[in-house]
Amino acid sequence: MEVPSPKFILYTFSFIFLVQFSVLSGTEASSMNGFTVDLIPRDSPLSPSYSPSETRFDRLQKAFRRSVALAQNFRANGVSTNAVESSVISNRGAYLMNISLGTPPVKMLGIADTGSDLIWRQCQPCVDCYKQVEPIFDPRKSNTYKTLKCDGKACGYLGAQATCGGNQTCGYSYSYGDGSHTYGDLAIDTLKVGTAIVPKVIFGCGHDNAGSFDKNGSGLIGLGGGPLSMISQLRPLIGGRFSYCLVPIGTDATVASKMNFGRRGIVSGAGVVKTSITKRGPKTFFYLTLESMSVGSKKLAYKGFVKSPLEATDEGNIIIDSGTTLTLLPGDFYSVLESSVADAIGGERYPDPRKLFGLCYLSMEGLTIPIITAHFSGGDVVLKPLNTFVQVEEQLFCFSMIPATDLAIYGNLAQMNFLVGYDLNTRKVSFKPTDCTKF
Numbered sequence: 001m002e003v004p005s006p007k008f009i010l011y012t013f014s015f016i017f018l019v020q021f022s023v024l025s026g027t028e029a030s031s032m033n034g035f036t037v038d039l040i041p042r043d044s045p046l047s048p049s050y051s052p053s054e055t056r057f058d059r060l061q062k063a064f065r066r067s068v069a070l071a072q073n074f075r076a077n078g079v080s081t082n083a084v085e086s087s088v089i090s091n092r093g094a095y096l097m098n099i100s101l102g103t104p105p106v107k108m109l110g111i112a113d114t115g116s117d118l119i120w121r122q123c124q125p126c127v128d129c130y131k132q133v134e135p136i137f138d139p140r141k142s143n144t145y146k147t148l149k150c151d152g153k154a155c156g157y158l159g160a161q162a163t164c165g166g167n168q169t170c171g172y173s174y175s176y177g178d179g180s181h182t183y184g185d186l187a188i189d190t191l192k193v194g195t196a197i198v199p200k201v202i203f204g205c206g207h208d209n210a211g212s213f214d215k216n217g218s219g220l221i222g223l224g225g226g227p228l229s230m231i232s233q234l235r236p237l238i239g240g241r242f243s244y245c246l247v248p249i250g251t252d253a254t255v256a257s258k259m260n261f262g263r264r265g266i267v268s269g270a271g272v273v274k275t276s277i278t279k280r281g282p283k284t285f286f287y288l289t290l291e292s293m294s295v296g297s298k299k300l301a302y303k304g305f306v307k308s309p310l311e312a313t314d315e316g317n318i319i320i321d322s323g324t325t326l327t328l329l330p331g332d333f334y335s336v337l338e339s340s341v342a343d344a345i346g347g348e349r350y351p352d353p354r355k356l357f358g359l360c361y362l363s364m365e366g367l368t369i370p371i372i373t374a375h376f377s378g379g380d381v382v383l384k385p386l387n388t389f390v391q392v393e394e395q396l397f398c399f400s401m402i403p404a405t406d407l408a409i410y411g412n413l414a415q416m417n418f419l420v421g422y423d424l425n426t427r428k429v430s431f432k433p434t435d436c437t438k439f
Helices: 008-010 025-030 056-076 081-085 151-157 332-347
Strands: 017-022 035-041 096-103 106-113 120-122 162-164 170-175 181-193 197-209 219-222 243-245 258-259 273-276 291-297 298-302 319-320 327-330 372-376 379-383 389-393 396-399 401-404 418-423 428-433
Touching: 120 151, 151 162, 151 181, 273 379, 298 332, 319 428, 327 332, 332 401, 379 428
Parallel strands: 017 096, 106 219, 120 197, 327 401
Antiparallel strands: 017 035, 035 258, 096 106, 096 181, 120 219, 162 170, 170 181, 181 197, 243 258, 243 418, 273 428, 291 298, 291 372, 372 379, 389 396, 418 428
16 A cells, blocks of 8 residues: 655645636636636745745644644534534635735735635724735725625624624624634625636725734635635626545645636536535535445444534534545544554554544555545545545654544545535535546
8 A cells, every 4th residue: 555755745735726717707707617726735835835944744733733723613612503603613724815806906815714704805904914925905995895884785694793883884803713803894896816807796804803814815715605705706607616626645746736616617427426515504614414434345334423513413414624634523433433444454553642643553564554435425435545544754654534522524635536526506515536636
């Protein structure tokens, strides 16, 4: 069994989205073939976030910490579905994306966040703004900028995060699990991505922003399932369809992962497996139903959390997230799964010194990694060793699934070399085994 080298280990965990459109306008995109996005590693030398002083394993550990942050924030923000809907739950930091806002357009390099919805950027005048490399956006210089009123539909989407000023301008107030925050006005302006221009996109113009935000970024781009996310606001343009194909660990940095929108986002052909997206709260997340998992021919019934808000029903018991590296599973089920994987592999186990992973080996030489199958409602996704084991240190290889206490997440390691498609109209997620290096 060959485990990929970590030479470019973070290249599949974190990316910069550089968007290249093959169309000239939104109306043309919806009637033609859509558009494709190149996903470029956040921690590669091509990224402004790249730090040459960090080792590849330092960057890898950052990705692992981001994996558990979403579940930790979920637990910290409440235990009922309603409580969660009134909180900001984010795994900030998985991607960066290049877009522009305003007329004339002003570039924005933002954190593309699959764990939140609102697009927001730092704005002048600043009450308190963190330092950023790019000039801070001044809405007074945009011909198409307009604040929104408190009684508007968009303001209602903010829920408990909405504020209302004396002039009836709708404001937003977001606080994150790590103590970071952003406060500002809810507004509309023209969004430009590549050569495509989309008018009247709702975003937050942040005048008070502080915390652990990266100086190389100027805000957040929400890619969740809620009504204020970029995905939802582009829905008329893309027909509710998008997909991505993540290249495996060790792939040359010049080979980019891809994200497709509109007709290009349709996943079809031989080998496609489909499962339903379950309607649950908060709407930010995409919930699937995992019925069981198999280790080789041994099938293990999925067991959910005992006191989790996701335990109210057996449906929608796991979130699929391209921005989370590891797969997080309920503790009791994980224990059974880990034991079955260890039994199938044999060999001498070695403890993870960081105590994050439960099943590790000093070397994979001579070991046979079993095929693990995720049995979703409606179809089975067969995972290869590159989806289930990762090299985390120079001489340490670990099972890339870990136990969680509140939130189950199907992470991006499990999605590598699959074309994963979302159809928000039919509410389906599709998986197609694909060599993403050639996609």
